[in-house]
Amino acid sequence: MSNKKQLGQRFSHAYQDRGTPQDDSAHFRGRLIAYMNSRFSDQKFELCSYLAVETGFVSQYAYLNWEAAIGTLNTVQLLDLITLVWRFYAARDNLSRRLSPSSIPRASDEWLTFVGRSLAEENLGYRVDAHCGVHYLVDDEFEHSRIATLRMLANPRYSAVKQAFEDAHDFLSPSSTDTKAAVRSVFEAMEILARLMVETKNLNKYCAQNQLKKAAIAALATDPATNGVLSATFDALGCWIDGIHLYRHGQSTQDPIAPPIELTVHILGTAASYIRLLIDIDQKKTG
Numbered sequence: 001m002s003n004k005k006q007l008g009q010r011f012s013h014a015y016q017d018r019g020t021p022q023d024d025s026a027h028f029r030g031r032l033i034a035y036m037n038s039r040f041s042d043q044k045f046e047l048c049s050y051l052a053v054e055t056g057f058v059s060q061y062a063y064l065n066w067e068a069a070i071g072t073l074n075t076v077q078l079l080d081l082i083t084l085v086w087r088f089y090a091a092r093d094n095l096s097r098r099l100s101p102s103s104i105p106r107a108s109d110e111w112l113t114f115v116g117r118s119l120a121e122e123n124l125g126y127r128v129d130a131h132c133g134v135h136y137l138v139d140d141e142f143e144h145s146r147i148a149t150l151r152m153l154a155n156p157r158y159s160a161v162k163q164a165f166e167d168a169h170d171f172l173s174p175s176s177t178d179t180k181a182a183v184r185s186v187f188e189a190m191e192i193l194a195r196l197m198v199e200t201k202n203l204n205k206y207c208a209q210n211q212l213k214k215a216a217i218a219a220l221a222t223d224p225a226t227n228g229v230l231s232a233t234f235d236a237l238g239c240w241i242d243g244i245h246l247y248r249h250g251q252s253t254q255d256p257i258a259p260p261i262e263l264t265v266h267i268l269g270t271a272a273s274y275i276r277l278l279i280d281i282d283q284k285k286t287g
Helices: 011-015 026-039 044-055 066-071 075-099 107-121 140-152 156-170 179-197 205-220 224-248 261-286
Strands: 126-128 134-136
Touching: 026 066, 026 075, 026 107, 044 075, 075 107, 075 134, 107 126, 140 156, 140 261, 156 179, 156 261, 179 205, 179 224, 179 261, 205 224, 205 261, 224 261
Parallel strands: none
Antiparallel strands: 126 134
16 A cells, blocks of 8 residues: 655655654754855855854854854754844845845745755754744654644634744744743643633633533533543643643742753643644634
8 A cells, every 4th residue: 555655755764763853963964064055155255244243153254164164063053053044045035025026936935945854854853933943843743733733723813822832832942942931831822712712811720620611511512421521621621720830920949940841842732732622612612
């Protein structure tokens, strides 16, 4: 039986066990160097000068030898460079479009596509957002859940929810990870959604175990078993909310307490699942 997922895939990507995604790789750096040597010739000196001003770790004379320049960067500096190259060309692309609108491919879009594809193909543990900001790619399931949730949040009704949800994941940037802010933002996304659905000022245990549970049962329960599962699900949500409040409110310690990255990933993944369920309920409720 044919597998459409394998159509056109490189053999190594389709069949070879690629192991755990890596933080860095010589192959990935080599691909960046080759791309920059082949594409960034017209404005190479201007790009290097921009990078020197913005970072201090890339010499304005790096255009003479991209291989040597990139070889000296640590991983975080390399990931910052990826974003800054996009900013440089995005500014010029926007100016060019205003002066002469056309369908000519934008250098910033091509860079974004290339970097995103290279990260995936070289099995690095990152993804890029629409502005080429680099974020942790936790695992395939986490990423699939994030994308599925964003698709459901595309409805204008959920625009504020979507923004807070995206903010939560943006806080998992390799150069400025803030797990506490990520947890607070994803909770904000859920609270905004809850306030769209029921009359409440805050998302708390009572709201989950009473108001949201009632809405869920009214929308989805068609038999006693489903009724019981939904009841238990929203009881669990209430306990989950109580736990999250420990990170949302001030703590009586000298140093701030932030959740470990492993727990943060679990919290964001759980929140994404609840958000999708709540949207389904809301859609049933609003017709």
